[in-house]
Amino acid sequence: MRKILIVDDSVSMRQMVGFTLRQGGYEVIEAEHGQDALNKLAAVMVDLILTDLNMPVMDGITLIRNVRKQPALKSKPILMLTTEGLAAKKEEGKAAGATGWIVKPFDPDKLLQTLAKVLP
Amino acid sequence: MNRTIQSRSSGAVSSFPVSLAGGVAGHGQEVETALAQYLPHLSRMSEQLKQTSSQIESSVVEVCGSFQGIAQRAKETVERTTSFLSQQGKESSDTKSFESLIDNCSSTLVKILNVTEEAGEVSRRAIERIQQMDKASQLISAALVKLEQIAIGNKVLALNARIEAARAGRYGTGFGVVANEVISQTERSQKVNSQVSGLITNLRALAGSTLQDLQQMNDKDRKRVEQCKREVNESLIDLQGAHGEMKTMMTEITGEGALLANDIGAAVRGLQFQDRTSQQIAHVVGDLETLHKKLSSRFDEGSVGETAPHAGFSSYTMHEERKVAGIHGVESAQGDVELF
Numbered sequence: 077m078r079k080i081l082i083v084d085d086s087v088s089m090r091q092m093v094g095f096t097l098r099q100g101g102y103e104v105i106e107a108e109h110g111q112d113a114l115n116k117l118a119a120v121m122v123d124l125i126l127t128d129l130n131m132p133v134m135d136g137i138t139l140i141r142n143v144r145k146q147p148a149l150k151s152k153p154i155l156m157l158t159t160e161g162l163a164a165k166k167e168e169g170k171a172a173g174a175t176g177w178i179v180k181p182f183d184p185d186k187l188l189q190t191l192a193k194v195l196p
Numbered sequence: 197m198n199r200t201i202q203s204r205s206s207g208a209v210s211s212f213p214v215s216l217a218g219g220v221a222g223h224g225q226e227v228e229t230a231l232a233q234y235l236p237h238l239s240r241m242s243e244q245l246k247q248t249s250s251q252i253e254s255s256v257v258e259v260c261g262s263f264q265g266i267a268q269r270a271k272e273t274v275e276r277t278t279s280f281l282s283q284q285g286k287e288s289s290d291t292k293s294f295e296s297l298i299d300n301c302s303s304t305l306v307k308i309l310n311v312t313e314e315a316g317e318v319s320r321r322a323i324e325r326i327q328q329m330d331k332a333s334q335l336i337s338a339a340l341v342k343l344e345q346i347a348i349g350n351k352v353l354a355l356n357a358r359i360e361a362a363r364a365g366r367y368g369t370g371f372g373v374v375a376n377e378v379i380s381q382t383e384r385s386q387k388v389n390s391q392v393s394g395l396i397t398n399l400r401a402l403a404g405s406t407l408q409d410l411q412q413m414n415d416k417d418r419k420r421v422e423q424c425k426r427e428v429n430e431s432l433i434d435l436q437g438a439h440g441e442m443k444t445m446m447t448e449i450t451g452e453g454a455l456l457a458n459d460i461g462a463a464v465r466g467l468q469f470q471d472r473t474s475q476q477i478a479h480v481v482g483d484l485e486t487l488h489k490k491l492s493s494r495f496d497e498g499s500v501g502e503t504a505p506h507a508g509f510s511s512y513t514m515h516e517e518r519k520v521a522g523i524h525g526v527e528s529a530q531g532d533v534e535l536f
Contacts, residue, residue, distance in 0.1 A: 086471050098264075099457075130475070181471075184464050184465070
């Protein structure tokens with residue numbers, strides 16, 4: 077079963093995203109912020125990372141930069157899932173190494189279709 | 197003349213005409229006093245907003261949890277019905293389809309009815325044989341009658357022989373003995389005839405009653421078998437009909453399950469409002485706290501006291517808001533009912 081790491085400081089968002097992904101047949105691992113996500117990644121290999129942008133301790137873009145520094149995670153698919161939709165922010169995310177950008181609120185079906193496209 | 201007056205609140209230097217400065221300073225003092233009085237409300241407002249945001253998130257988390265349960269149960273139901281429907285018409289080494297079960301049942305019932313019919317056939321053959329036996333016994337009776345007639349004839353002959361033997365005197369003695377023996381044998385055969393005749397009569401009576409019983413049973417069995425056949429066929433038709441209805445219903449349930457999944461997806465989209473709302477509230481809280489900090493550095497909040505005027509502010513009524521507002525009162529547990 078494919079594993080996906082979801083990173084969001086909102087409990088309800090992690091629950092809704094997790095629910096959608098499990099319905100799609102994925103195994104889900106949760107993290108509260110960027111640093112928590114890095115700790116989890118050190119312990120378990122995942123197939124994709126789905127992260128929010130604005131989080132305490134470590135935000136999403138900083139997380140992406142740190143993930144891309146690791147050789148084993150250099151080409152790991154990373155999708156942003158955030159309320160931010162400004163072009164400038166998207167460019168920043170892309171430059172940091174994000175694979176894609178999804179604006180909240182997400183559509184469950186579209187999210188699953190996107191994951192299917194992005195996952196090898 | 198103009199003198200510059202430094203604004204105490206911002207630290208910036210601004211120029212006011214002296215003639216206005218006194219009026220402005222007086223008005224400024226009033227504003228500062230009012231601001232100081234309303235300062236405590238700022239922290240309460242930001243605290244209230246934080247609590248509201250937290251409560252909204254808790255509610256959304258609860259609702260999401262319920263949806264997960266609903267979706268899981270719907271998914272399992274759809275999977276079970278889909279699996280059942282896909283098995284119909286197919287058989288594996290350890291599963292049989294419902295149709296093949298009905299067919300097996302039908303063929304078994306037909307075999308049972310056939311066995312019953314064969315039993316009926318056997319009784320019919322038995323009836324025929326008994327009838328034949330009865331005819332044969334009739335013939336035997338007729339033959340016995342003839343034998344009796346022959347015996348009577350023999351007896352008469354033997355009597356005549358005795359008479360002639362008596363006439364022959366000494367030379368007819370042996371002949372007389374033979375005649376007597378013939379009479380004796382004839383009488384013995386007559387006795388045997390009579391016994392056999394009695395037996396035949398009993399046999400015919402027995403056969404007659406058995407025949408009657410068999411015929412009655414055969415008639416009843418034939419009618420019952422026909423009735424059973426009709427009932428079995430009707431039941432199998434009803435069973436097949438019920439199975440067809442069940443399959444239709446299960447197909448509808450599968451469809452409803454898919455619709456339910458769509459509805460839950462829509463609900464998940466809708467519930468995401470909470471994330472944006474939380475962020476917006478967090479921005480407002482941040483601004484309020486910044487404002488509170490800046491004003492606190494200007495005014496001494498402790499000197500204002502607890503009794504800040506409430507003009508323009510909502511009167512707190514709920515438990516949490518009472519707590520936030522620092523209004524102490526009787527706490528009521530959630531769910532309590534009070535009748536007046």
